[in-house]
Amino acid sequence: MTRLRRFTGAQRWTHRTTAVLMGVCVLTAACLYVPQLAQLVGRRALVVTLHEWSGLALPAPVLVGLASRALRADLGLLNRFGRHDRDWLRAVLRRDPRPGSRPAGKFNAGQKLYASWLAGSTLVMLGTGLLMWFTHLTPLVWRTSATFVHDWLALTMGVVIAGHIGMALADPEARRGMRTGAVSREWAEREHSLWRP
Template identity: 60%
Template sequence: MTSTAGSTAPTAAAKRPDRAGRPGRPQRPDRVRRFSRAERMVHRITGLLMLACLVSAACLYIGPLALLVGRRHLMVTVHEWSGITLPLPFLLGCLSAEFRADLRRLNRFAPYDRQWLAAARRRLTSPAARPAGKFNAGQKLYAGWLAGAVLVMAATGLLMWFTGVLPSLSRTSAIFVHDLLAWAIVIVLVGHVRRALEDPEARLGMRTGYVSRSWAARMHSRWLDGE
């Protein structure tokens, strides 16, 4: 059976991405699926828990804000439980094949990622100078750093909550590390939000799961090539 010219176009346009999260074609061929629903939910819930954690911390440690809000016991409770549950969305996300596939991408530093970092240091912005897979080198470093920071924050927070668990570590030391790292997280998150606000297409991908094929080709060309 022969096919006429263009007969395969509807089939190609309707093709769905595979479960590993490689770019596929939605009903509109100019769009590429970037994130699954599970990945978007992990991002949103983690963001809300992080926001609750930071806001409650500010209400505890910034004097004028603490006086304005009051309810110190409530703020302590919100801070403790939002911090403890912060890793939960990540753990539940590991049930998703798409989420696990993206974790493997984030944990793999390719040779072209070093090229991306070198271009970033020289402030080169052309897509050719900054090759990237589904995640660029900056996103990989950010994800790794934040994951480690959250673990340290949870550990020091538990030491502050349950004093005496590790007698060799003083509560003062845990508070010092916890507070210092908290300020570092605030600075990094402000940078993350700033970058997101500068890239509407990236926000669209996290909100709807899809991005334009032209944006993907420009910012993440190696992802479209199957990497």
């Protein structure tokens, strides 16, 4: 079976490190807001510290990863939405199962939307988190608004990340590509027909 290079080591490291930091943020947030988990874990001050520092470090893997030409190229691909992406979304919304009905380049439209939404949400979470952390720098109304946005966006992010994990669990070849960096030619032709490695 022919294998195609999909991700470099730097790209996989960036994804894994970001996933670990995001996982720490989500788990510590759950321990801070769900009373049963808070009682089970205890040590609230430690959980808060882990949450704050992992949130603050969240942009670091991507910033370090920008040294990789391959990661910069992929970010460029994720940032472009073409006609084939609109066709892909229409096919998904119509639940069209026909082969070739969902044309995609290296990333499909769903992956592009997810990446863009998550990047923007992470920046909003970072900003609102900083407003909540440095309480002496802002008026009470700003902190209250930041807390509201932070909490509701965190819940939404948890749901969307769970969907991302579910999609990954449903596609073993995509997971293999993220784990090893290579995917089968058959999978690439079926799922990403416009991708030219």
